[in-house]
Amino acid sequence: MTVVATFYKFVALPNYPEMRSPLLAFCQAQNLKGTILLAPEGINGTIAGAAANIHAVIHYLRSDERFTDLEVRKSIAATPPFERLKVKLKREIVTLGIPEVNPNQQVGTYVTPKQWNEIISDPDVVVIDTRNEYEVNIGTFQGANNPKTESFREFPDYARQTLNPHQHQKVAMFCTGGIRCEKASSYLLQQGFEQVYHLKGGILKYLEEIPPEESLWFGECFVFDERVAVKSGLQPGSYEICLGCGFPISEADKASPEYEAGVSCPYCRESLTPEKRSRLLAKRKN
Numbered sequence: 001m002t003v004v005a006t007f008y009k010f011v012a013l014p015n016y017p018e019m020r021s022p023l024l025a026f027c028q029a030q031n032l033k034g035t036i037l038l039a040p041e042g043i044n045g046t047i048a049g050a051a052a053n054i055h056a057v058i059h060y061l062r063s064d065e066r067f068t069d070l071e072v073r074k075s076i077a078a079t080p081p082f083e084r085l086k087v088k089l090k091r092e093i094v095t096l097g098i099p100e101v102n103p104n105q106q107v108g109t110y111v112t113p114k115q116w117n118e119i120i121s122d123p124d125v126v127v128i129d130t131r132n133e134y135e136v137n138i139g140t141f142q143g144a145n146n147p148k149t150e151s152f153r154e155f156p157d158y159a160r161q162t163l164n165p166h167q168h169q170k171v172a173m174f175c176t177g178g179i180r181c182e183k184a185s186s187y188l189l190q191q192g193f194e195q196v197y198h199l200k201g202g203i204l205k206y207l208e209e210i211p212p213e214e215s216l217w218f219g220e221c222f223v224f225d226e227r228v229a230v231k232s233g234l235q236p237g238s239y240e241i242c243l244g245c246g247f248p249i250s251e252a253d254k255a256s257p258e259y260e261a262g263v264s265c266p267y268c269r270e271s272l273t274p275e276k277r278s279r280l281l282a283k284r285k286n
Helices: 016-029 051-062 113-120 152-162 179-190 202-209 274-285
Strands: 002-010 033-039 042-049 072-077 085-089 109-111 125-129 139-141 170-174 195-199 217-219 229-231
Touching (some): 002 179, 016 033, 109 113, 113 170, 170 202
Parallel strands (some): 109 195
Antiparallel strands (some): 139 217
């Protein structure tokens, strides 16, 4: 079994370029796979490997006083979910495209998974799923608004067109692991919203802690690795990835006449280029 560890923290890292090489070397020595992003605003990573080696890397990170309180969420995968290891330098650890939005300066109110049901059941609270539409389509919280975005960069436009700080006085947001809604909360506070909440640890922490009989979550949660999706208790979900477009596909999608195993699905059948189709067909034959 492989341990998958995810973590992030918004914290000022003025020396982030110098951090890359030693961190990469240490992770390589532990034979880990996955991706870690470093940026001036913080760190964001998902790594996988043996439990003892994951523990060693987390201990290495926490030895830096800026990461002593780094929160880590762990789950189990039957097979390694990554093929390689990458430590990358970025402008942002989650891309909103507005540099002045800084969760290190202001952020919304954290809500624990145990408090979340009460918050989103309040009729005065506007609940927003800050993830992309293809993620929302396979699972979301009861009563949540879907911004129908294709990337997180589109969230500010959605907020400007849909939300009003005078009309929507309480806003609660959530995302996969907490990082996108944390940054979105900082943005909304900057726009004059006063009561902004976000789910601490994201959907994954909620699914880990809240038993199915108490859960207000419906469906599965998309994850950015070869597991594709998880459900309550972070157990593996039922979705696969379409090799033609990279979208998650269900058993119902695979039953469609527009589905071709290893090539295309109902979402990309018409848009797939002949060149890509030929490459995927050749790969499938091999």
